[in-house]
Amino acid sequence: MANTWWELQILCESDLEDSIFWRLENSGWRGTASQRKGNNFCVKSYLPQFQALPQDLDDLSHLLRQDALSMGLSAPVVQWEVIDEEDWASSWKQHWQPQEIGDRLLINPAWLPLPENSDRLILLLDPGVAFGTGAHATTQLCLESLEMRLSNEPQSFVGKEKESDGVVIADIGCGSGILSIVSIMLGAKKAYAVDVDPLAVKSTLENCKLNGVSPEQLVVAEGSLEVLTKLLEQPVDGIVCNILAHVIISLVPDLSAIAKHSTWGIFSGILFEQSKAVIDTLEKHGWIVATVWRRNEWCCINVRRS
Numbered sequence: 001m002a003n004t005w006w007e008l009q010i011l012c013e014s015d016l017e018d019s020i021f022w023r024l025e026n027s028g029w030r031g032t033a034s035q036r037k038g039n040n041f042c043v044k045s046y047l048p049q050f051q052a053l054p055q056d057l058d059d060l061s062h063l064l065r066q067d068a069l070s071m072g073l074s075a076p077v078v079q080w081e082v083i084d085e086e087d088w089a090s091s092w093k094q095h096w097q098p099q100e101i102g103d104r105l106l107i108n109p110a111w112l113p114l115p116e117n118s119d120r121l122i123l124l125l126d127p128g129v130a131f132g133t134g135a136h137a138t139t140q141l142c143l144e145s146l147e148m149r150l151s152n153e154p155q156s157f158v159g160k161e162k163e164s165d166g167v168v169i170a171d172i173g174c175g176s177g178i179l180s181i182v183s184i185m186l187g188a189k190k191a192y193a194v195d196v197d198p199l200a201v202k203s204t205l206e207n208c209k210l211n212g213v214s215p216e217q218l219v220v221a222e223g224s225l226e227v228l229t230k231l232l233e234q235p236v237d238g239i240v241c242n243i244l245a246h247v248i249i250s251l252v253p254d255l256s257a258i259a260k261h262s263t264w265g266i267f268s269g270i271l272f273e274q275s276k277a278v279i280d281t282l283e284k285h286g287w288i289v290a291t292v293w294r295r296n297e298w299c300c301i302n303v304r305r306s
């Protein structure tokens with residue numbers, strides 16, 4: 001674990017927010033959250049100090065300015081400083097508020113009181129350094145898709161082993177575990193989650209405990225599709241995968257190994273301009289595209305096997 005972190009602060013027009021999230025994710029920044037400041041947004045994000053030199057931050061800042069100018073927006077104001085580990089945890093938490101998603105979900109930061117009189121399913125979340133607060137459009141699109149896919153499942157089986165039928169989910173790139181845990185809350189019988197980042201595995205385990213999800217209900221491991229394939233006893237009913245387009249494209253050929261004729265899939269983290277390449281790859285490998293949902297410049301592709 002790093003002892004000191006870069007704290008990046010970007011003041012931008014709202015239309016630039018998504019492309020900033022995308023750049024930060026591509027460069028390994030964590031805990032990204034944004035807050036409205038008048039007509040603008042303030043995006044904050046964190047990176048262990050040893051992972052970047054000041055020159056790298058200059059380069060990132062330059063790219064963000066170029067993005068803004070190419071979109072006809074004013075250049076963002078980018079600042080950074082080094083902060084201690086203790087300050088890091090409390091710093092970004094100030095910017096993250098409860099959020100309603102779809103028709104049935106409410107994501108509540110674990111350190112805030114529960115809302116009174118909410119009839120929504122409440123997910124308590126402390127993503128730590130992992131991606132997945134529910135604040136990003138790509139996560140929201142997956143959550144809304146899961147709500148649709150699992151709408152016929154009896155719920156909620158959190159903390160209880162579901163006896164017989166009920167769907168089994170694979171979550172590739174689980175981050176904070178948000179999609180797997182919500183799947184269980186929406187009535188899935190079991191979820192298998194993997195992530196190449198060991199901090200994501202840790203965060204998923206912690207969020208399972210926060211929400212009373214048992215290790216039998218959510219199996220999490222460090223790695224990617226090959227690890228998941230070995231963990232599974234049989235093909236899954238649903239696959240969720242919120243990673244970037246080029247990673248999804250590389251995973252698709254091997255997804256058949258964990259799918260059966262009725263399996264559905266939710267693929268997100270895809271910029272709209274990259275959606276055709278992902279759709280072409282999915283179709284080439286036997287998936288039928290049911291819907292493409294778009295939010296800002298991101299899209300989420302819902303597919304089925306037959």
Ligand SMILES: C[S@@+](CC[C@H](N)C(=O)[O-])C[C@H]1O[C@@H](n2cnc3c(N)ncnc32)[C@H](O)[C@@H]1O
Nearest residue numbers: 131132139173174175195196197200224242243
């Ligand atoms: C955009 S985050 C999604 C987190 C969470 N599932 C959500 O929807 O908010 C993508 C995650 O995928 C992980 N990841 C990136 N490449 C991967 C790969 N090839 N296999 C598995 N996980 C990967 C990253 O470490 C990161 O935690």
